[in-house]
Every structure is written in structure tokens, then in C-alpha cells.
Amino acid sequence: MAVRFRFGYVAVDMRVLLLLPAFALLAACGNMEPLQPRAGEGMPVKPAMAARAPTADELLTTPPQARPARQDDGLRRSEEREDDPFDLPPTR
Secondary structure (H helix, E strand, O other): OOOEEEEOOEEEEHHHHHHHHHHHHHHHOOOOOOOOOOOOOOOOOOOOOOOOOOOHHHHHOOOOOOOOOOOOOOOOOOOOOOOOOOOOOOOO
């Protein structure tokens, strides 16, 4: 026999009420130490043309090609746009 509670329109099982705090505690126990390679393994090899091997933080940083900066609109003020010859109405 399951115990059910009613909150507004939603009926909640007692197991759900007991599991939610357990999952919250489990999610809160993450590792907060800096990343290190596994025991017996080293960092990745140095790239061929690099002066030194990259650190863990440098390996985790996304390059600008992966997240390009937002391009500003070419119009600075309210101006009429030039006629676009490729802006055609849809065909059937």
C-alpha cells in the first residue's frame, strides 16, 4: 500500500518525497579538487609546434572558433536597408 499526498492537482508518492532529498545530497557531494590525470597516466603529449605542453585548464578552455563572438548588426542607426536581389517570395 503506497502512501500518496495531494498537492493541488498533483498526487505525490511518499517514495518520491523521500528520494528527492537523497538525490539532492548525492548531487551536492561533487569533487571540488583541481583535475589531475589518473594514477599511472600522464598529461597528453605536447603538440608538435608548441613550446610547452598545455595545462589542464588550457585543455578545458574552448577556443574562439568553438564559441565565436557575436557579430554586431551592420546598421548603426535606423536606416533603410539596400534592396536584396535574393530576397524572393516563396514559390509554390
